[in-house]
Amino acid sequence: MAPGVLATDSSPAPQPPAESISFHAGKGKGIRFVVPGSKPTFTSIPTVDFSLANSPHLPERQSVAAAVGRAFKETGFMYAVNHGIPSAQLSDAPLQAVRDFFALPAADKMAVHINKSAAIRGYEALYETRLDHRTQGDMKEAFNCADDPWEPEQRAPADLDTTFSHYPANPSGKPLNQWPDDALPAFRQTLCAYREAVAAFARTILRMVALALEQDEQYFEHMCRFPMAGLRALRYPPAAPVPEGSGATETIGIGAHADYSFITLVNQLSSPAGGEGGLEVLTPSGHWIAAPPVPGSLVVNVGDFLERASNDRFVSTVHRVKNCVGAERHSLAYFFSPSSDAVIKTVPSCVVEGEEDKYEEIRAGDWQLQRLLRARYKHPASVKARENGEI
Numbered sequence: 001m002a003p004g005v006l007a008t009d010s011s012p013a014p015q016p017p018a019e020s021i022s023f024h025a026g027k028g029k030g031i032r033f034v035v036p037g038s039k040p041t042f043t044s045i046p047t048v049d050f051s052l053a054n055s056p057h058l059p060e061r062q063s064v065a066a067a068v069g070r071a072f073k074e075t076g077f078m079y080a081v082n083h084g085i086p087s088a089q090l091s092d093a094p095l096q097a098v099r100d101f102f103a104l105p106a107a108d109k110m111a112v113h114i115n116k117s118a119a120i121r122g123y124e125a126l127y128e129t130r131l132d133h134r135t136q137g138d139m140k141e142a143f144n145c146a147d148d149p150w151e152p153e154q155r156a157p158a159d160l161d162t163t164f165s166h167y168p169a170n171p172s173g174k175p176l177n178q179w180p181d182d183a184l185p186a187f188r189q190t191l192c193a194y195r196e197a198v199a200a201f202a203r204t205i206l207r208m209v210a211l212a213l214e215q216d217e218q219y220f221e222h223m224c225r226f227p228m229a230g231l232r233a234l235r236y237p238p239a240a241p242v243p244e245g246s247g248a249t250e251t252i253g254i255g256a257h258a259d260y261s262f263i264t265l266v267n268q269l270s271s272p273a274g275g276e277g278g279l280e281v282l283t284p285s286g287h288w289i290a291a292p293p294v295p296g297s298l299v300v301n302v303g304d305f306l307e308r309a310s311n312d313r314f315v316s317t318v319h320r321v322k323n324c325v326g327a328e329r330h331s332l333a334y335f336f337s338p339s340s341d342a343v344i345k346t347v348p349s350c351v352v353e354g355e356e357d358k359y360e361e362i363r364a365g366d367w368q369l370q371r372l373l374r375a376r377y378k379h380p381a382s383v384k385a386r387e388n389g390e391i
């Protein structure tokens with residue numbers, strides 16, 4: 001009913017159909033209704049300053065932890081600033097490397113396509129994933145690499161047990177990651193250096209998370225001996241009109257989803273400025289809030305493993321990318337997850353008396369593999385797993 005119009009009889013006023021948003025999350029497909037007429041639960045993403053995260057004084061570290069705790073509780077997201085990663089390593093070199101990779105001829109990119117990798121690592125072309133059923137697919141290209149005990153740069157512990165289900169049987173002992181070593185050797189070098197820098201910062205964040213949950217600072221350390229850690233380079237072309245006859249009604253860079261990680265660190269390398277388009281975060285009231293690029297920052301969000309471990313104290317917040325500003329967008333997403341053999345159980349302080357522990361224990365590698373296979377539904381490993389009733 002239009003504002004100011006009075007109902008003239010006692011029948012209920014006609015309600016507009018509630019708009020709904022469907023998304024992919026740890027618990028499977030989810031749906032959230034936009035609360036008609038409601039205000040967004042939050043309107044911006046908080047900024048957390050990490051300059052004191054390594055202070056020798058515990059109260060100073062605790063003040064950073066408290067800010068992380070607030071951000072993760074209220075929004076599930078934060079801009080991390082003063083993280084200590086120099087801008088050459090954070091922005092300049094990675095942006096050049098990512099641009100150069102996606103500018104390679106299609107044949108060079110297809111030479112490292114994910115379908116050539118049993119572990120689902122490598123290049124993905126436009127529209128290969130489809131997180132939003134209203135689209136013809138996610139309008140992005142990606143390059144994925146991840147934890148790989150056989151990749152020399154990763155210096156895996158010599159006694160690491162590689163028989164866990166998360167790693168495909170790999171009798172050859174050859175690396176699982178595929179790199180465009182012939183076409184663009186600098187890409188591997190730059191991304192490996194970047195990965196090392198963000199991995200160290202991810203461990204700092206986890207220390208702050210442990211403090212925020214009233215645990216010993218090292219609480220999560222034993223679960224992260226050789227973390228499952230994906231690094232994904234992304235290129236989003238400017239959104240194009242939906243092709244006629246495609247059956248799609250929307251164009252989206254990456255459809256609404258929650259991440260299967262402990263925490264995710266997103267680096268918005270080149271993004272349309274101005275807050276319109278780009279990364280968007282869903283509030284509990286069903287509103288999309290822009291998370292525009294902030295130079296020098298990393299966007300950090302809670303993933304499903306942390307949501308579980310914190311018994312939902314911290315939310316694995318749904319987000320998406322919509323690039324509707326008319327320029328290319330590049331980003332690097334780093335998904336820091338526990339080691340494959342780590343058991344995820346609820347942090348003791350997150351179940352107070354009278355409260356239910358909502359989650360059963362899971363082994364991180366088993367769960368991660370399930371999510372990966374469901375997300376890459378076109379990959380031969382996923383097709384086979386579906387045929388065998390495994391996913």
Ligand SMILES: O=C(O)CCC(=O)C(=O)O
Nearest residue numbers: 234259266279321331333
């Ligand atoms: O590109 C971005 O800003 C976010 C990417 C993302 O959400 C993802 O890859 O899970």
Ligand SMILES: [Fe+2]
Nearest residue numbers: 257258259319
């Ligand atoms: Fe994501």
